[in-house]
Amino acid sequence: MSDSALNAMKSRRPNFAGAGQVFGVLGVLILICVVASFVAPQFMTSYNMTIISRELAFIGMVAIGQGILLLLGDIDVSIGAIAGLAGIVCTKLLVDVEVDPIFAITAGLIVGAMAGAVNGTIITFFNLNSLVVTIGMLSVYSGLNLWITKGRTIVGLSPEVTFLGGGSFFGLPLPMYFMLAAFVVILFVTTKTIYGRRLYAVGNSREAAKIVGINEKRVRITAYAIAGALAGLAGMLLCFRLVSAQASMGQSWLLPSIAAPVIGGIATTGGIGTIWGALIGAAIIAVIGNVIVLGGVNVYLQQVVTGLIVVVAVAFDAISRRMRQD
């Protein structure tokens, strides 16, 4: 092997800060799977894997979107409500207006992106705290969902679209393919494009980004729109899977959407981690949720256990980060 080839190999180090941590988190995921398969023999069955991957498909999409925002030091807690809004609008268009499915799905994606962009615009133009603004917008979008549905469940989706949410291909649920496609695209955008570099720069230091001429507001608003569109996609697929739409959809996605990227090494302060982390973090959450059920934990205690695991994981991450720095 020539010297230059050798050097090229050596320089294939992790691209972004926190990338090395992904391997650690991947190790944790594998460990959990190994332990689970001993504790619960039914864990490693293909039926169970389908269940896990269906869960992972949905929380993966919202986690990837939230991951982009966390990389910027931003957050959007209205992401579940945005998912619901996109799903409801899409379902309403299909059932009541009977538009072309392609049109309805595009409309849903646009609704999601717009809802995210509205959040981002309010936050950046008035220089407000993203947590507070999106808590407010969570109420706005949830309210819209109730108003549009009048609190009722919308039914009557045709099989033409419902197979997108409920169907499988080579044993994997179709939403899983959508999620993996979104992951590949977002991974490429964040690591290989100009926009991705600007995203990491703004996440590291807004001031320094301004000084090199980056329009930090535009970068941030775009990220809110991307996160909104991904949430919208997840929301629509959930409607297709449930063959209906209702106002409360997506509400349970808030915790995993934030916890998954954080478990995967994306710091809430911005600029650290990769989208890989959001994916693997989401997988860990999906697997743990499944193991709790298989392990026969009291139904009413499941939330307690999931919440505790998230807090422990985050604390563990913070402590190990500090120890590495010392």
Add this chain to the structure above:
Amino acid sequence: MSLLEARSITKTFPGVVALDAVDLTFERGEVHCIVGENGAGKSTLVKTLTGIYKPDGGTLHHDGKERPAIGYVPQELNLFDHMTVAENMFLPLGHSGSDTFLFHRREIEKSAVPFMERLKMTCAPNDCVRDISVAEKQLLQIARALASNSSDIIILDEPTASLTKSEIERLFVIIEELQASGVAIVFITHRLDEVMRLHSVVSVLRNGKVVGNSDGERVSEAWIVEKMTGKDMDLSNLYRPRTERGARVVRVEGLSGDGFEDISFDLHQGEVLGFAGLVGAGRSEILQTLFGIRKKRTGLAWFRDERWNFGKPPWSIARGIIYLPEERKSHGIFPHLSVRQNIGVGLLRDIAQGGIVRDGRERELAKSIIGDYQVKTASAETKIMNLSGGNQQKVLIGRSLMAQPNVMIFDEPTRGIDVNAKDEIYQLMQKIAEEQGIAIVLVSSEIEELIKCSNRVLSIYDGRINDEISGDDLTEERLLSSIINAPTQTGAQASIKEENHV
């Protein structure tokens, strides 16, 4: 016997002797002014006196049985804006015999009154601090120092910086009354007229040494300036560009904004134009406004023949105007990105094609910058936060030069950088001005740095241009006098000022 006596206090930090065998005495009922340039050791002295730093050598002696209580009034207002005057005075509460559990508002407001009367404060004890004037806030800080430990010594760190003339006079009357009641006042300032006004003992610090002590004699402003400048500046190595300066690239006329008024100057190719002034004089604000990250109020500027588009950094960058910020850690680097990525972020148009970053091109650029500027780093993939300050600065300079700039604004480029790296940065500035004809603006608090590197220096005092000095006139004495607005012995500055007014 004296109230407090510092005997050969020495304090060193890695690479610097901040205090070098300092002897000072503080007497009851005396005002003791400490003067010195930025970096002369004033703040280290204060921190050693108040016990924040432990001296490496020397001792603090006192005549009484107990160590005299020292109250420190910092330069920046350090108050809780949304609490009352009385609460601010007695926080953290719960001491000096008050109830340790319940909070009695009336009681602390009553106990605040004597202190407020003593300092002739006009606000009420239950006023919210947010609503009182800056002068009252300054007095409140003094009141707090008196209230918290009935201080024998009060250290005032540049207390007049944000006060008006009449407020300053009021403060001085109060200082005299405190003095008469036996309190020792340590007064840290840059303003020589105040030193004169206070009839005080004066000690001059320079490079961590006490180089002048008035010993009770009255002193003149000229004496203080002479002591402050000293004779020990090593000017054997000058880094001023030696080539003839070129065409004018920037013209600024009557620029005003937050912290500065009516600034006009020209900047030419291939010259180093220094901006001198005290911290807070408005130097950085002027250049940040020109670059576009601050808002201007009035004024015009031109880049070559083009009218300046204020408030838009991308406009400035497109014309090759680059700003290297003073706060390198928070405003310059992207801490968690690698050296390579830090370089790439500033050159995205050069390393990308169709919106996609070409890693290979970025790696090449990083490699050549690391090689050309001898950046000491384990590899191009090291996080930039793990590099030393000097090497971070070299990466930022190298990245800027890759973009072939026309104007580079260096804001305190050597702050927190060790001596050898400083020289490298000076050489680099000289080289790029001479060889590439880049126009350089150097904002610095270090007089030595400005004299060594600049062809011309504008000295800023209170947000205005106080003097323009170039060539052989660029001496330490002349520059220092204009920075602190003191008359020079030669009167050269006065005559220049008159010329400007004609």
